[in-house]
């Protein structure tokens with residue numbers, strides 16, 4: 001009976017062995033998180049404090065002030081009355097439909113996650129651009145981060161840190177950071193060789209080359225990466241709400257389980273409105289800061 | 300340590316091989332394996348092969364060669380943008396390979412600067428900031444570096460463009476910014492890698508004029524790369540010709556023109572308009588038929604001795620004119636038969652030594668006798684005959700190279 005069955009049935013490892021393997025690995029990881037969980041959690045305390053402070057700031061301030069600041073920032077970045085008017089209208093509607101508080105929570109988590117992604121992603125991207133070895137090591141990790149279903153890496157984060165804001169934001173950052181890393185790397189690698197060579201020929205050292213040539217010339221790409229990172233962070237907000245991140249994601253989650261279509265739609269639209277605002281504003285800003293590239297004589 | 304006679308740049312036995320393990324293939328290179336064979340057998344590209352060069356202070360040294368001949372590779376060794384595989388580069392007697400990173404940065408900041416083919420300007424900085432870049436790298440105070448940058452911008456004729464971005468300027472203007480940037484750090488050595496190649500012919504010739512004019516004032520050591528022989532001949536005090544990473548010939552423009560070292564160089568110089576490029580002093584014959592007497596009878600005697608029917612008359616070492624045998628004999632038959640020779644002499648055409656051949660051509664062709672070449676103070680330097688002219692311009696390199704060789708200064 002053993003002679004032909006391996007053809008029709010995949011020779012998988014014994015069920016018992018598999019269970020033992022899973023148990024061993026999970027047990028090991030649980031052991032790890034039990035021993036180091038507290039230490040790691042306290043490591044993230046400053047982040048939590050900042051997150052809480054920022055959220056309180058947005059929720060605590062009078063809505064008129066928050067709205068004025070938002071519209072003001074939009075105008076400062078884009079210099080466009082039309083865009084500023086759109087943002088104003090969108091947020092008035094959001095408030096009118098009772099989603100103000102959730103929107104502020106989402107806004108705060110997106111802002112913090114984006115800042116964190118930039119703060120981590122740009123140095124990693126620079127390191128990748130400087131060394132082919134680093135690039136060869138980081139690229140597959142990024143590939144995995146982007147293709148692995150988001151739910152899967154929620155599990156170890158939750159096992160380690162439990163449910164709450166910090167694991168939520170870590171999950172968002174893991175999900176959203178690859179574009180800014182990739183495009184920083186790409187942008188620096190694409191910097192005109194001759195311009196960089198010129199800087200070197202004038203005696204610029206590594207830091208001077210980075211700040212005066214590489215980063216400024218890579219900026220259009222880095223900005224595109226930041227833009228994508230923001231969009232991905234917004235997409236992750238709904239999933240992150242599963243592990244206790246408050247905001248627009250939670251009502252969406254609730255409406256899935258309870259089949260509240262209108263509630264889901266409204267909150268979904270609010271997320272879309274925020275996304276459009278971030279996208280347009282960051283793109284308008286990027287375009288404005290790259291004005292010198294609009295060449296008059298061609299190139 | 301360095302004396303005036305020491306070359307500013309000295310290159311000794313320089314080899315450069317590109318590839319994964321250059322040193323492993325050096326034995327093959329020393330055996331004389333060619334560029335293509337090396338690439339086929341080992342996957343390594345031979346960039347430079349056994350280069351030896353001395354570049355003197357204050358000269359414009361032109362490096363010429365076809366695309367891929369290694370010009371850029373060579374010039375990038377001077378400021379160590381590229382490290383050699385073997386060999387040494389000395390700048391003012393200092394081995395650049397011995398410099399630490401810090402010393403190298405310092406050396407690049409003060410000793411030499413570079414002008415690039417595609418300008419290499421920072422697109423996000425204004426013209427003024429670009430020109431001041433070298434000084435900014437040195438951490439010079441902003442007011443000081445901007446003042447200097449303004450000065451140099453004015454020198455290259457770009458006053459008023461300070462606040463423009465490079466993309467708002469034409470190619471020629473951008474390269475002037477590149478030149479101003481290079482000059483702004485006041486380096487001793489200027490490296491120019493095909494600096495004018497991307498420009499239109501007219502703008503290009505304007506830039507060449509400007510460079511020559513600047514050099515007359517500044518006396519920098521300029522290493523200039525081009526693949527255009529006309530440009531090389533126009534700018535170069537000396538020219539080096541590179542072929543497949545090896546030097547074919549180094550010499551003054553006229554040496555290269557009149558004595559091409561091999562077929563490669565000859566192919567380069569074949570289509571050059573010699574009449575425009577060569578000057579009279581390069582092709583003239585040594586002085587001859589100079590009368591050393593003021594007496595007409597003696598003069599006739601001298602002329603018969605030379606077996607020529609013409610001669611040149613000088614008075615106090617200053618050229619007076621030419622006399623023919625017939626004319627002198629006529630004078631002898633007249634009753635009042637002894638006027639001073641220089642009164643009998645006929646004023647004829649005269650050439651200046653630094654004249655281009657094309658300007659000397661009409662006078663030479665119309666004249667029955669070789670035209671004397673006379674310097675600014677009237678001193679006699681040589682003669683140029685119809686036949687000399689034809690020989691040089693007939694483009695027969697083999698013949699000219701044999702005959703003219705000894706006279707090249």
Ligand SMILES: Nc1ncnc2c1ncn2[C@@H]1O[C@H](COP(=O)(O)OP(=O)(O)OP(=O)(O)O)[C@@H](O)[C@H]1O
Pocket residue numbers: 317318344345346364365366367368369370371372373526
């Ligand atoms: N980084 C490199 N890696 C491999 N080969 C190189 C490298 N740089 C130059 N080479 C090779 O060295 C040779 C000389 O190149 P180089 O750029 O010095 O030529 P060039 O004379 O400046 O040509 P061009 O007139 O086109 O600028 C070429 O055959 C090229 O293939």
Ligand SMILES: [Mg+2]
Pocket residue numbers: 370371372492493
């Ligand atoms: Mg080149």
